[in-house]
Amino acid sequence: MIGNSGLGKTWSEWTQSFPLLEDIMEMKPVFWQNPSRTDATGLPVSEDDIEEAKTLWRRFAPFIKELFPETKASDGIVESPLRSIPKMQQALERHYHARIRGRLYLKCDNELPIAGSIKARGGVYEVLKYAETLAIEQQLITKEKNYEQFASPKFKHFFKQYSIGVASTGNLGLSIGIISAALGFNVTVHMSADAKEWKKELLREKGATVREYNADFSRAIARGRELSSYEPNSYFIDDENSRDLFLGYSVAALRLKDQLESQGIYVDADNPLFVYLPCGVGGSPGGITFGLKSIFGPHAHCFFVEPTHSPSVLIGLLTGQKEKVSVRDFGLDNLTEADGLAVGRPSSFATEISEKLVSGNYTIHDNELFKLLTLLMDTEEIKVEPSAASGLQGPILLNRCPSYIDKHHLSSKMHQATHIAWSTGGSLVPDEEMRMFYEKGKTLMSGNRVGDSD
Numbered sequence: 112m113i114g115n116s117g118l119g120k121t122w123s124e125w126t127q128s129f130p131l132l133e134d135i136m137e138m139k140p141v142f143w144q145n146p147s148r149t150d151a152t153g154l155p156v157s158e159d160d161i162e163e164a165k166t167l168w169r170r171f172a173p174f175i176k177e178l179f180p181e182t183k184a185s186d187g188i189v190e191s192p193l194r195s196i197p198k199m200q201q202a203l204e205r206h207y208h209a210r211i212r213g214r215l216y217l218k219c220d221n222e223l224p225i226a227g228s229i230k231a232r233g234g235v236y237e238v239l240k241y242a243e244t245l246a247i248e249q250q251l252i253t254k255e256k257n258y259e260q261f262a263s264p265k266f267k268h269f270f271k272q273y274s275i276g277v278a279s280t281g282n283l284g285l286s287i288g289i290i291s292a293a294l295g296f297n298v299t300v301h302m303s304a305d306a307k308e309w310k311k312e313l314l315r316e317k318g319a320t321v322r323e324y325n326a327d328f329s330r331a332i333a334r335g336r337e338l339s340s341y342e343p344n345s346y347f348i349d350d351e352n353s354r355d356l357f358l359g360y361s362v363a364a365l366r367l368k369d370q371l372e373s374q375g376i377y378v379d380a381d382n383p384l385f386v387y388l389p390c391g392v393g394g395s396p397g398g399i400t401f402g403l404k405s406i407f408g409p410h411a412h413c414f415f416v417e418p419t420h421s422p423s424v425l426i427g428l429l430t431g432q433k434e435k436v437s438v439r440d441f442g443l444d445n446l447t448e449a450d451g452l453a454v455g456r457p458s459s460f461a462t463e464i465s466e467k468l469v470s471g472n473y474t475i476h477d478n479e480l481f482k483l484l485t486l487l488m489d490t491e492e493i494k495v496e497p498s499a500a501s502g503l504q505g506p507i508l509l510n511r512c513p514s515y516i517d518k519h520h521l522s523s524k525m526h527q528a529t530h531i532a533w534s535t536g537g538s539l540v541p542d543e544e545m546r547m548f549y550e551k552g553k554t555l556m557s558g559n560r561v562g563d564s565d
């Protein structure tokens with residue numbers, strides 16, 4: 112390869128050290144196993160931090176229930192169902208001419224209240240935590256009081272003095288914008304060029320200020336951070352380096368543990384758990400992986416999925432350079448239809464942790480996302496956005512990679528395995544847009560080439 116990464120080495124020096132980079136740079140789908148995996152000890156976050164985050168959510172439940180009526184049934188707890196998807200499992204086996212040993216489930220974060228995506232976990236959590244900190248500092252509330260008061264005009268008036276800023280490819284902006292405006296904050300969302308028009312409109316409707324950039328996420332976040340720093344009383348939610356986002360996501364693992372138990376699903380040495388998580392900056396998959404590894408230790412196997420055009424976390428982990436590298440350093444364009452995954456540079460906070468915990472990463476071509484989304488709709492009548500379908504390919508790829516299974520002595524246990532594809536978004540997508548995604552998948556399938564077409 113000719114060319115320079117801008118990292119003090121040429122591309123050919125990089126590919127000599129890491130031969131898989133060659134396929135990655137040619138945008139071929141790859142499956143990578145993490146050689147640095149250890150365990151959840153010696154990390155900058157602990158299990159107590161997850162428990163603490165969970166209790167914050169509980170304190171805010173009366174407020175959430177009051178403002179978001181869709182959470183009435185769950186008493187103000189923001190959670191999504193875990194569904195068995197046997198028809199999709201069969202369809203995947205037919206489509207890829209491969210077997211999936213064990214049972215396939217979908218974690219339906221596409222149905223999460225408030226933001227309709229996984230960002231309702233991290234994004235909403237960080238804003239609630241900030242709001243609580245301010246309210247306690249100003250002696251408006253104590254942790255023992257009923258947080259329904261956060262919905263009162265008095266609180267709204269108080270939060271009007273404060274600003275929140277965030278940069279986003281779309282979904283993070285939606286979650287931060289919606290919850291911040293509901294609390295009364297002045298909120299500005301810095302949207303990258305790939306953000307969808309309907310997301311900007313929805314945000315303006317909810318009372319957020321939207322700033323549009325003719326550039327990708329890295330530029331939008333750099334500018335957002337800078338503008339926010341000039342404003343008095345302003346707080347910037349930094350997707351590239353946020354502990355609170357990470358902890359907000361991690362709570363999902365505790366909830367999943369309860370759901371598995373109540374559905375009679377075991378996770379132990381004889382019953383391995385495989386989880387496939389769509390990955391952008393790596394915060395949501397990192398936080399959930401951290402939670403799952405804290406709970407299930409070696410019995411949880413977590414894999415991240417990225418688009419072939421934006422494998423930022425994969426490159427960061429493979430080269431060990433983490434947030435120091437961008438996909439552009441390796442000649443990739445960071446263009447994908449997978450909202451939330453069009454991220455060129457990994458989160459520094461999350462990737463440091465994921466390096467120790469994630470089992471591996473794989474990449475997927477955009478076309479495959481549409482096919483998977485259409486298959487899921489046809490078999491299970493579940494609507495997800497393209498990013499959210501990416502995890503569904505995981506069990507197929509794992510099956511094609513016996514070395515992982517052998518290395519962990521899992522071959523005789525795979526028939527008892529639980530596979531969870533984490534579906535990360537979809538319910539706010541307008542019908543018309545969803546229909547176009549579906550039609551695109553249909554067309555791609557009818558010109559069918561099995562497997563990793565491009």
Ligand SMILES: *Cc1c(COP(=O)(O)O)cnc(C)c1O
Pocket residue numbers: 228229230282283389390391392393394395396450451452454496498499535536
């Ligand atoms: C943000 C997002 C992800 C990935 O989360 P990160 O924290 O950026 O890794 C996955 N899917 C969807 C739909 C998202 O919006």
